[in-house]
Amino acid sequence: MEFLANLWNSFAGLFTVTPGWMTFGGWVAAGLTICLFSFLYKDNPFFKVAEHLYLGVGMGWLFQVYLFQTWKPKVYAPLMEGQFSVLIPTLLGLSLVTQFFPRISWISRYGFTFIMGYGSGLVIPMEISTNFLRQIGGSISPFIGATGPWDLFNGALVAFGFICVLFYFFFSVEHKGAVKKASNIGIYFLMLYFGAAFGNTVMGRFSLLYGRFDDLYKYSDASYFYATHVVLGLLVAYFVLDKLVLSKKNGGQEPAH
Amino acid sequence: MILIKKHIPLFICFLVGVLTLGSYYVPNVHSENYLELMNKWENIVAGFAFLLGLMSLFTSHFHKISRKAPGWGYSLFVYVGFLLVVVPAVVSGGKPMIGPDMTSLGWIYRFVFTSLSGTMFAVLAFYIVSTAYRAFRIKSPQAFVLFAAAFIVILGRVPLGQMMWDGLLSWTGYQVTDVIEWLMSVPVVAGRRGIMIGIAIGGIVTALKIIFGIERQYMGKD
Amino acid sequence: MKNALEKFLKIDRRLIFLALTVLLFAPIVKPLGLPNKNLGKDVVNIYNYIENMPERSFVMLSLDYDPATRPELHPQAVAVVKHALRRNLRVGIFTLNAGATGMIEDIAARIPKDIAPDKVYGRDYVIMPFQPHPVAVMTQMGINIYEIYDKDRNGNPTRDMEVMKGIKSVKDMGLGICITGTAMLDYYVAYLADKNKFPMAGGVTAVSQPGYGPYLQTGQLKGLIGGMKGAADYESLINDVEKGTSGIDALSLAHVLVIVLILTSNIIMLVLKYL
Incomplete structure (x- = not known):
């Protein structure tokens, strides 16, 4: 027993994070980031490895969170304390997994119907109050509480635009005459929404890219032994070599990008 | 057998659905107790729903490896990645930090997971730029309105754009942020609200169909 | 030609x-070093709301973002935590997104270092574990929070913590802020804020920001921090410039x-x- 404990301790000792590991981390992060970015030039094995690693690491992270923050405290610990009522939701939860075994996949229906019934029961009153009644109320209230003509104009514009958009989505009546006009105006309001959304999407995507570039810049520092530079250089060398070999093989024909 | 395989699950859905719905409109001690029990149970049941995703990923890549499908070698890295997180997690008891010290799990999160996950989504920035150049065509009045809204937002969100606006359009008396605020709080609200109500009606109808057993695709085939 | x-x-x-x-x-x-001017109205609204809260009020901060949206949302979260703790409010950090736990650890490590070194865990702030099924958790938080959050992320009982004094459900809290890259804020508005008349605000990615206009107009949301620009605005408001400001410049x-x-x-x- 003591031998096993010692073995475990020395195994766990291997996982101590030292300053050296922190520097190495910079290399790993820069390497994985650049491998994924390399797809922008063209598909390559480094990208594929990083892509598959991402799937595994992502699942691994979720697994350990569920293990230590849900299954252990919510199932294992109560069972150890003799609270057997947790067996009901546990079995319902585990029933979901039977979906992968065709012969007994019907058992999973117990878990699914339990989740779906509960979700549906909650969603109805919420949709009615939050996204239906409150929104209609929100379109009327500016007329009551308006503090000036500009407020009143904006309130009227929201209400008018909102009704026009509803006409656009309203397919039960044929779109002609006044209905068609209203639905055409509705399209303009939708376009303003989509335009603003596109503008914001540009900022959002660039922000994410900034985040990665900022990290790459950090790892290009001397304290990380120029990890970014070296990894980038190696990858460029790979692509040059690949191109040379490729051009020998099939006369420089490269798949169109 | 059809009773156990089909009717009882459908009845569970109906019963849980109606009771949950009722507990919202009839608030009393019993309905609150019922809801509390359901909340606790659902919390645990959902904890196992994650296994569906995990098993689905594992089986699909296992099949790829066992059939030696093209690129099967890469599938091995799915398992490598999984172990890269789970082994340190077991060693550190699921703690990324112990006091001020980073554990090996925290190391993996910071240097591996953050890099991979962040970069996967950051790559989209490149495609949005090339799409903007190749596909954003202002060919109709509607497209022009879309462009105008996008133009103002893209410009007005960054300091350089704000300076450009101030330099060229300060005579209007409006700052670009004023225009964006108006855009976001008036026409965008109208457009979004129309969509919102459409989704709400759809949501309510689907939920009713599920409770009454009309919609049962999620149950799979008989 | x-x-x-x-x-x-x-x-x-x-x-x-x-x-x-x-x-x-x-x-x-x-860096270009251009100043971040023209602060967004919805960001200022959150700032003012927190400024006007009585001391020791409880702020529920639900951090529901993962590394994929880190550059946009992490600066928002850091700025809000700084503001709330420096205003001597109690802060409860929650999460309903399993990918967020590592991000939260980053904030947890920074609080004693540079965010608010004088604040004590358990007295001024608490960090709860991840919980699955957002809708069930939110519904329960409106009834009795301890039936789900009986322990903090380290397994310590939360009921007796000083930071949780007087808190039974969200009805006893002062404000909720959900920072997320998913639809979690929609759920919070529907299942927590509207149902319990609980003041709720949000921090979201720029991509989803325009979608929350209707909730802001009706007052279902008290304010909104949108994307990196929102983070930069909040940093300007609390006079503590970090990644949001340098990001928007770049x-x-x-x-x-x-x-x-x-x-x-x-x-x-x-x-x-x-x-």
Whole structure:
């Protein structure tokens, strides 16, 4: 027993994070980031490895969170304390997994119907109050509480635009005459929404890219032994070599990008 | 057998659905107790729903490896990645930090997971730029309105754009942020609200169909 | 001429990628240093709301973002935690997104270091574990929080913690802020804020920001921090500049690039039409 404990301790000792590991981390992060970015030039094995690693690491992270923050405290610990009522939701939860075994996949229906019934029961009153009644109320209230003509104009514009958009989505009546006009105006309001959304999407995507570039810049520092530079250089060398070999093989024909 | 395989699950859905719905409109001690029990149970049941995703990923890549499908070698890295997180997690008891010290799990999160996950989504920035150049065509009045809204937002969100606006359009008396605020709080609200109500009606109808057993695709085939 | 323009229109997209890389990387190496002006109204509303809360009020901060949206949302979360703790409010950090736990650890490690070194865990702030099924958790938080959150993330009982004194459900809290890259804020508005008349605000990615206009107009949301610009605005308000501000500065050139590209391609199309 003591031998096993010692073995475990020395195994766990291997996982101590030292300053050296922190520097190495910079290399790993820069390497994985650049491998994924390399797809922008063209598909390559480094990208594929990083892509598959991402799937595994992502699942691994979720697994350990569920293990230590849900299954252990919510199932294992109560069972150890003799609270057997947790067996009901546990079995319902585990029933979901039977979906992968065709012969007994019907058992999973117990878990699914339990989740779906509960979700549906909650969603109805919420949709009615939050996204239906409150929104209609929100379109009327500016007329009551308006503090000036500009407020009143904006309130009227929201209400008018909102009704026009509803006409656009309203397919039960044929779109002609006044209905068609209203639905055409509705399209303009939708376009303003989509335009603003596109503008914001540009900022959002660039922000994410900034985040990665900022990290790459950090790892290009001397304290990380120029990890970014070296990894980038190696990858460029790979692509040059690949191109040379490729051009020998099939006369420089490269798949169109 | 059809009773156990089909009717009882459908009845569970109906019963849980109606009771949950009722507990919202009839608030009393019993309905609150019922809801509390359901909340606790659902919390645990959902904890196992994650296994569906995990098993689905594992089986699909296992099949790829066992059939030696093209690129099967890469599938091995799915398992490598999984172990890269789970082994340190077991060693550190699921703690990324112990006091001020980073554990090996925290190391993996910071240097591996953050890099991979962040970069996967950051790559989209490149495609949005090339799409903007190749596909954003202002060919109709509607497209022009879309462009105008996008133009103002893209410009007005960054300091350089704000300076450009101030330099060229300060005579209007409006700052670009004023225009964006108006855009976001008036026409965008109208457009979004129309969509919102459409989704709400759809949501309510689907939920009713599920409770009454009309919609049962999620149950799979008989 | 026509051929040249057509060729220019079909330029190898990798050149566009390169242009973006250069224009986004350059300001990181050498910041432009442009000031972040024109603060968003919805961000100021959250700031004012927190400013006007009585001391020791409880702020529920639900951090529901993962590394994929870190650059946008992490600066928002850091700024809000700083503001709330420095205003001597109690802060409870929750999460309903399993990918967020590592991000939260980052904030947890920073609180004693540079965010608010004088604040004590368990007295001034608490960090709860991840919980699955957001809707069930939110519904329960409106009834009795301890039936789900009976232990903190380290397994310590929460009921007796000083930070939780007087808190049974969200009805006893002062404000909720959900920072998320998913639809979690929609759930919070519906299942927590509206149902319990609980003041709720949010921090979201720029991509989803325009979708929350209706909730802001009806007052279902008290305020909203949108994307990196929102983070930069909040940093300006609390006078503590960090990644949000440097980020929005670095985005400047890339934003101009997008506008130039759209205009260029459309002008070329127009010229080609009449050539």
